[in-house]
Every structure is written in C-alpha cells, then in structure tokens.
Amino acid sequence: MAASKLQAFWNHPAGPKTIHFWAPTFKWGISIANVADFSKPPEKLSYPQQIAVACTGIVWSRYSTVIIPKNWNLFSVNIAMAGTGLYQLSRKIRHDYFSDEEVAVAQE
Amino acid sequence: MGILHTFWNSPIGPKTTHFWGPVVGWSIPIAALADSKKPPELISGNMTTVMCVYSALFMRFAYMVRPRNYHLLVCHVANESVQLYQLSRWARARG
Numbered sequence: 006m007a008a009s010k011l012q013a014f015w016n017h018p019a020g021p022k023t024i025h026f027w028a029p030t031f032k033w034g035i036s037i038a039n040v041a042d043f044s045k046p047p048e049k050l051s052y053p054q055q056i057a058v059a060c061t062g063i064v065w066s067r068y069s070t071v072i073i074p075k076n077w078n079l080f081s082v083n084i085a086m087a088g089t090g091l092y093q094l095s096r097k098i099r100h101d102y103f104s105d106e107e108v109a110v111a112q113e
Numbered sequence: 114m115g116i117l118h119t120f121w122n123s124p125i126g127p128k129t130t131h132f133w134g135p136v137v138g139w140s141i142p143i144a145a146l147a148d149s150k151k152p153p154e155l156i157s158g159n160m161t162t163v164m165c166v167y168s169a170l171f172m173r174f175a176y177m178v179r180p181r182n183y184h185l186l187v188c189h190v191a192n193e194s195v196q197l198y199q200l201s202r203w204a205r206a207r208g
Contacts, residue, residue, distance in 0.1 A: 023177070024170065024173045024174045024177050025174065025177070025178070027170060028167075028170040028171050028173065028174035031166055031167055031170050032167055032170075032171075034163040034166065034167065035160070035163050035164070035167060037163075038157070038159040038160040038162075038163045039160065041159050042157055042159060042160065045157070049154075049155055049157075051144065051148050051151075051155065051157075053140075053143070053144030053145075053147045053148060054141075054144045054145070054148060054160070056140065056144070057140035057141045057143070057144040058141070060137050060140055061137050061138055061140060061141060064130070064133055064134055064137040065134055065137075065138075067130050067134075068130045068131070068133075068134035071129070071130055071131070072131070072178050072179070072180075073178070073179040073180070074179075
C-alpha cells in the first residue's frame, strides 16, 4: 500500500527524477534563508530584495497552478516566500517608520 | 500590427501568468543590481548563496516546463550573474 504510493510519487511527472521537483524543493532555501535572517537587525534588510521576494511569491503561486505539469510543491514554496518576504518587510517598515521615538531618544 | 496581435493572444502572452511570472521574477535581479551599489556589509551571505543555486536550477526548469519559457530562462541567467557578483563582493569584504 505504502510501496505503491511511493512508486506513484517516484514516477510522478513532477517527481524526484525531474527538475520539476528539485527546482521548487531547492527554492525552499530562499524562505529558509529569510527565516534565518529574521534575527538580523532591520537596518541590514534590503527593501528591494524583500519586495521582490514577496511579489514573486504572490505571482508565482498563481503560475504554479497553470503550468504543465501542475506543481503544488512550487505553489507551496511560493506561498512561503510571500509570507517570509511580507514579514521581513513589516519588520523593516516598523523599524523605519514606527520606532522614531526610540531613535530620537537614543540620539539625544 | 500582426505580430502585436499574435503576441497579445499568445498562450504565453500578456493575458497569461506564463508572461507575468517572469516579468515579476525580474524584480529579484533588479533588486540585487540596486543592492550592488550599496556597501557589501549589507549583503546576506545566506540569501545570496541560496539565490545562486536557485537560479541555476530554474534555468533548467524554464527549459523543461511546458510551455517552455525562454523569458524565464533569460531572467534566471541574469539573476545568476548578479547574485554571483554579489557573492564575490560579500566574500571579499569578509576578508
């Protein structure tokens, strides 16, 4: 029972014998790198990079459902990218625009 | 006029996500290009290394996916180049 499911996965057109599997699987690295960077101070985050990551995540989630073969692995990884990108953006925006009082006090 | 019409109605044209996917994908190499003018201390070693492997894999993906997507391929070639450049700047700054 499990063996046949494993076989189905192994032989899937978007399975581990194909680039359709490995490219999206590796793309998880981007979100993981972003999660690792959650501990970076917001001054070191890049607006262009995080906006790019968030927007690509959103558009590509849609793309993954219309290509052949349809790729749910790619879909989920892009959802994660959009999520981590938006979170990093919120950290940086909050730091740059909503913590002015602390910065002002520190400069005195 | 005809070519514009063909492009507009193409199965990988501007009415489809096969077009807009790569268009938005350009934001990543463009962001990296903008960041290449900034001091290398701001570069994330994690993210840049990941981007290098990522674009290498997706060059292959763009070629193998149906519909085949040369626009996406070019986008990842560009990203690979700029990410490798950023990686070299980061490595050199670390000494």
